[in-house]
Amino acid sequence: MSKVEFKNAQKAFGAVKVIEGLSLEIPHGSFAVLLGPSGCGKSTLLRMIAGLEKLTGGEVAIAGKRVNDVHPRDRDIAMVFQNYALYPTMKVRENIAFNLEIQKLEKREIERRVSEAADILNLRPFLDRYPKELSGGQRQRVAMGRALVREAGVFLFDEPLSNLDAKLRAHMRVEIRQLHERLGATTLYVTHDQIEAMTMADIIVLLDKGAIVQVGTPDEVYEKPNSVYVADFIGSPSMNFFDGEIEADGEEVRFRAANLSIPLEARYRGQAGKSVKLGVRPNDLHFAADGAFKGEVILSETTGAEVQIHVRIRDSDVVAVAPRTERRVHGEAVALSVPPGKVHIFDAQSERRIEPQ
């Protein structure tokens, strides 16, 4: 049972507070992705679990046991570093076996575990090579192999895929996820790539400036982002936002902005008169002759199966994603509509989600 907990954890480098009072619980066996922009403290959090950074306050616990003062080697963790940190003067085999050797395991047992890891990661042909003789993806797998043989309760990954090419990245995503299913270890995976987060995570922990903004399943953070920040961060292309007001007019509740009026669900009636931000995901915008968003196409990008169409509406740009067949030409006047159930409403001041029942 290797759940990982932070209890009001704090970390400061000198006067710079990087993590301020963060509490979080990652259940045993789940795959948690720490997601956030560069410099938000993801690596720092991971290093706090690993024991490479001392907490300046609060507590970090593994398997229900406070580990603040436990040596990294005794924390039952394995870590894959942001830059792999392979031992360049050792062969792949020795890299993978290093930990087991330190543990003074029997030679037969070491061999067994190394060859098991090599099989899982398809590293067998490379066991007698040096790291410098490997490609990026192979190095990445060696780093994973080094973690794998430890049979640890908690796996820590720090942006392991960030420097690989897109194809290999997609492939490794699947491999890492399969590995997780197979081992069942609690995994914390750091990335700033929201696609990685969405595809791999059981739980997404979205961070900003050293604080948690939202914790939830990929579906939850996608469908119910709790703030403009989350809504903007998750999803690609990013959500479109409009500033306006909620109006109740007889039966109808509408969002009204300059030159824009959109029907809303009745549950927003109580919010009438409020200044809000309305958010619409690009894939929720559809072409419709009577659509509320009227504008002119300024750019049309194909991504393969889909086109991203940029539409200028007065002085704001809106992105819509449509099937490839819906191609539009530059300068064409179009109208877009959104189903009332697909809009996200945020308070204009606090930028928090407004979610009346």
Place this chain on the structure above:
Amino acid sequence: MHGTKFARTIRFIAAWLLVGLFFFPIYYWTSVAFRNGRDIFSRPPKIFDFEPTIANFNAVFGISFEGGVPQITPGGGNFYMAPRLWDSIVIGVGSTLIAVAIATLAAYALSRMRFKGSHHFVGWVLSTRMLPPVAVAVPMFFIYRQFNLLDTYTGMIIIHAIMNLPLAVLLMKSFFDDVPNEIDESATIDGASRWTIFRRIVLPMAKGGIAATAVLCFIFSWTEFLFALTLTQTDVRTVPVVSTTFVTSVGTAWGNMAALGAAAILPAFIFVLAVQKHLVRGLTMGSLKQ
């Protein structure tokens, strides 16, 4: 290589000119060692067309090739210089070993461990080299006399090691600084102790740095003059010091001096050759993703 053929040719010529510029003095000095007095002072100077002789080597080291067989003449020639080469080798190798060993350990500590005042340490280390050596030589003489270190291998090895330490520490530190800390951290998680990390992982990575440092230390010791002059008398004498004995009241024995110099290049050259295969670039090759 790219560029036009003309540019390539120019580059080629320039490179060889530069090599020639550096190599010519060495060639000329060495060739003087193989000349008789007339050929040394001929005007215009002879570059290639002199009559080679090993008389100088015979005089300096007592080696002759009479009958095609190398022979050591008893007494070791007029100047008896072979033991001086040996002194230089002992002092050079000994002081290099000590300086590199201490510098490596110190530099790793300076690179990785935080202790009180550690950021002042580098300045302190450097400051020991800011005094002109002459200012140190005379006090050193009295200290050495007190400790019976005058005119001994031990004394010379110690002074050369001390002279080399500051730069050796700084140099090694820069090599250790280039080893990413994540490698230490990864090994820490793997359960390795500080010493194991140092010995099994960081030290092998810093091999090139150690080789480079060793070359610098050795060459410093090999050519050092001032301390070798003041701290030795008769038992131990290094090559730079005895070179001056060829300058006498009746003239300078250029041919003999060149023979000693040419012979002195050899051990240094062999030493550098021995370590140079470790002077590889790309210390962390393959460790990181790039």
